[in-house]
Amino acid sequence: MRVMDIVLITTVIASLFLIIGAAEPLSVRLRLPYTVILAALGILIGSGAIFFLRTNLTDALNPVAEAILALPIRSNVFLYVFLPTLLFQATLGMNLRRMLDDWVPIIVLAVVAVIVATLSVGYALSWATSLPLAACLLIGAIVSTTDPSAVVSIFRSISAPRRLSRIIEGESLLNDAAAIALFGLFMSFVMVGVPNPQLGGALAQFPFLIIGGALTGWLAARIAASIMALFSSHELALISVSVALPYLAYIGAEQIVGASGVIAVVAAGITLNLAGPGRFPPQSWVNLREVWDLLAHWAGALIFILAALLIPRLLEGVELSDFILIGVVVIAAVAARALMLYGLLPLLSLLRVSPVVERPYRTAILWGGLRGAVTLALALAVTESILVPAEVKRLVGILATGFTLFTLLVQGSTLRLVIKWLGLDRLSPIDQAMSRQVVAVALQTVRENVARTTDEYALTRDVVRTEAKRFGSRLDEAVNNAEGSDDILDRDRVTLGLIALAGFERDMILQKVRERTISARMAEQTLLDADRLIEGARVGGRSGYQRAARQSVAYGRALRSAVALHARFGLSSPLVRMTADRFERLLSQRLILRDLDVFIDGRIRRIHGRRIAAMLRNLLSRRIEMVETGLDGLRLQYPGYAEELERRFIRRTTLRLEEREYVSMREDGLIGEEVFTTLMQDLTKRRAAAEGRPSLDITLKRLELVRQFPLFADLDDKAVRQLDRALKFRYVSPDDIIVGKGNPTKNVFFIASGAVKLQSAGQTWWLGRGEMFGQVSILMKNARRAQAHAIAPTTLLVLDIGRFRALLNKSAALQNAVRESGEKRGIDPEVLLGDVKRTA
Structure with a gap:
């Protein structure tokens, strides 16, 4: 490549970053989605380059136009360079533990929605064209995936409920994998000269694609996390390893394992997201996330602009009849998405595996199902293949591009109007009333702070009086508005x-x-x-x-x-x-x-x-x-472990305060940079030692627990050791049923911690630490059995009937406790103890 070519290409790429920088404020000013602005600019640039090359208006811009059209824009560039960045950053930014709570609706929507859209578009096209069914289904798979960045930005703009946002974000992230897998399946049926695979065998590959990709991504992330942990004190090295991770996971899954690269990247991101906060320094993890946010912003913007540059070329040779087919694709795709939103989502809500999605939100999701760079990249992959028939390539390029343009230019440009029509841009009456009160309180606080500032700086009284009068009128208005908010329940x-x-x-x-x-x-x-x-x-x-x-x-x-x-x-x-x-x-x-x-x-x-x-x-x-x-x-x-953790907390606090003092001394010029660096290195070593959590030995503490239990205080060491071997621990959560009414009582329960509610014969007792229950039902064979359930996190010591009776014969403290429990319930203690041997 000549030096001038490199200069031109570098200039073009730098200019694209200028466009990326200008697109965001432009989208705010025009009140259009950011992705729509990028796509429109990309189309204008691509159309302008073709126009200047094909006309004689000026030859001076021909080198620039040639450089733009000569950019190495191929499907592999999108899939191997940009897509891993977007997927990896999305998984790093997710609250995965909360998203796992909703994995059922996410998986169903991500997989079922893509399959339904593929079948809907495919069969609609097969009815409207003479293309083979496999080619129609290929087009359906290409247009079935929504663009994650567009969907997420929609929900942020309308302040959707968090759980709903998580479900839609997870669905838009994972449906790329399902769409690409279906694309690979139908592509193999369309290519000429390649033996047609058996449908059953192709479908049987799906579990391998998913599982193989997940395992590849998990293994790559575990190895990368181990390497990053070694570099934890070198932040730039740690971040550099994270940049390599998604690309190696994607390439390894696709080229070595033969599994889904998309799933591998998602699995790698999930693994690092879960492991990173606990293994890396907090500030390093924050900086890593910030770097990835910037990389994803650039990648998302570039993928839209570069894909849009291709649109004029993909639409070359479009015919009037093709617009009818684009309409068929639009109707079929929208109908499939409507079926998911108005059929499947309510069903999932009815089955309580998905939150209830209000109708206005479903309408916003329906109209906000924008397609983007992944759709164009898959269409480009078809047009680049020499094994695909020419007519199939032509229609794939035109239909995928036309449908993407419809979603971006028609749906995207009218999305704010739809949101406004649905009322999703307005506060609820409660929120409106609350906002008025918040403004009144904030202005009152501001007035108090301004008054203090005026006194501290001895400001001119006339100036203060003028500004106070103007501010006071605004405050009075805010207070009057707030007083009209008394209707909030x-x-x-x-x-x-x-x-x-x-x-x-x-x-x-x-x-x-x-x-x-x-x-x-x-x-x-x-x-x-x-x-x-x-x-x-x-x-x-x-x-x-x-x-x-x-x-x-x-x-x-x-x-x-x-x-x-x-x-x-x-x-x-x-x-x-x-x-x-x-x-x-x-x-x-x-x-x-x-x-x-x-x-x-x-x-x-x-x-x-x-x-x-x-x-x-x-x-x-x-x-x-x-x-x-x-x-x-x-x-x-x-006993003693909580105190060890508290000592660890105190050590951490002292180190934090010590670090603050060193930073303050450096800023005040009391110590130089070399001294500060030496002090911080020593502090880092001591902090690493203080971070270690003390070990917990659960086997040595049972005996101490039994010894501390009040009811066993009078037992000798031998009896305590025997009891320790006989007792079983049971952990109970609040509202858990311990003993059901009508169930035979086979054990006596001693409350080590927590609280239990006991109900029997219309009476209720609340029992706490050191008390027992179950003994009445055991000692009185004809007694009504009580129901017991925990009202707090509770730890129980459980003893069976035989051992309890033997223990009762030995322990005066236990006999007294049984006697007291009988008196509380109006039962003769002598009847309760019966033939129990009295202990002096």
Whole structure:
């Protein structure tokens, strides 16, 4: 390549970045989607280059036009260079733990929607044209995938519910893989000179494409994460490895394994997203995410502009009849998407595997199903193949390009009008009333701060008086508007207050992570809890918030499975890790919750009033009580471990304060850069040592727990050891049924931590730590059996009937406890104890 060619191509590429920079403010000014502006600019540039080459108006611009048209725009450039960047950044930016909660609707929409759209477009075209069915289905697969960036930007612009946004974002991300897989299947049937594959064998390849791609991406990400962990103190090296990961995963899956490269990139991004926050320094992880946001912005913009440059060439040779076929594709694709939105989504909501999607949102999704660069890249791959018949290539290029233009120029340009017509750009009456109150409170706070500033700086009184008068009129107007907002129900105020409180809690978690007060590993868990609180309050109000709060301290399925593995097979490592995580998670929650009172008193009380603030403070107190109950149970089981974690927290805090002092001294010029670097290197070493979590030995603490139990205080060492071997642990979440009414009672339960509600014969008792239940049903054979369920996270010690009777004969303390329990229920203690041997 000549030097002048390199100069021209470099100039063209640099000019494209200028266009990318100008497109975003232009889209805001014209109130059009960013992708529509990029596509329009790309079409203008491509059309202009062809125009100048084919006319004699000027020859001076011919080299520039040739350089534009000579850009190496091939389908492989889109699929191997730009697509991995977009997919990888999308997975890094997702809240994957929340998205996993909705994996059923995401997978169904991502796979079923693509299949339905492919079949709908394919059979509609086969009816309208003479093309073979395989070629029609190929076109259907090409146009079936929506553009992720366009879909996500739509939902951000209309402030859609978070769960709905996650589902649509996950669907738009994964449907690329389904569409590309179907594209490869039908492409093999269309190519001439290639043995036609068997449909059954081709379909049987699908599981391998998915599983092989997922395993390839997971393995690549695990290797990359290990390498990045070695480079954790070198941020630029860590980020550089992350840049290589998606490309190597994509190429390895496609070229070596023969699986789906898209799935490999998504799996690699998911794996790194889950592992990264706990393995890399917090600031390095934040900077890595920022680098990927920039790379994805450039890649998304370039892929749209470069794809749009191809549109004039792909539409060459278009005929009048082709416009009818484009209309067929548009109608079939829109009808397939409408079937998903108005048929499948309501069905999933009815089955409670998907959130209820309001009709206006479904209409916005329907009209917002923009196609983009992936559709054009797949169409380009067909037109580049020498094995595809010429008529098929011509129609694929025209129909895919025409449909993409329709979605971008017609749907994209009218999308804001549709959103406005649906009323999705307007606040609800409650939000409008709340905004008026927020403005009034904010202006009052501003007035107080300005008054202090005036006194501090001794400003001119006339100037202050003039500005105060003008500001006062605005404040009076805001107060009058706020006074007209008394129609907000207390229930709605509580909901809005809880959403604000959970949002502030999330901000506090992020601040503690930046300060390294809590670990990044725990930050991920606590942020997940905060997101659930926000969504629970938004959907279910106070009850939804309380349900999410109980879930944050409950024993989950994973922990219960770990308990079962430890009890049945002696596998203790999962239980050790999860119990230590639970310890640290509860300590982190307690640390955050202690700071929320200030927010309630300072902000929420001024907006919602004293009564609402008191209600929220009461809900917060219940949450703190649940966390303390969980911590008390763990402290009782594993004494001393909480203190070790608290010492670790203090060491982290002292290191953070020490770092702050060094930074302040450097900024004040008290120490030079060399001294500062030396001090920070020493601090980094001590911080790495302080980050290590103390080990938890679950096998040595059972005996101490039994010894500390009040009911076993009078047993000798031998009896305590025998009892330790006989007792079984059981962890119970709130509202779990421990003993069902009418079920035979085979055990006696001792409450190590937590609380239990006992109901029998129309009476109710609340039992706490150190008490027992089940003994009445065992000792009185004709007694009505009670129902017991946990009202807090509870740890129980379980003893069978035979061992309980033997223990009762030995322990005076246990006999006294049985006697007291009988008296509480109006049962003669002597009848309860019966033939039990009395212990002096």
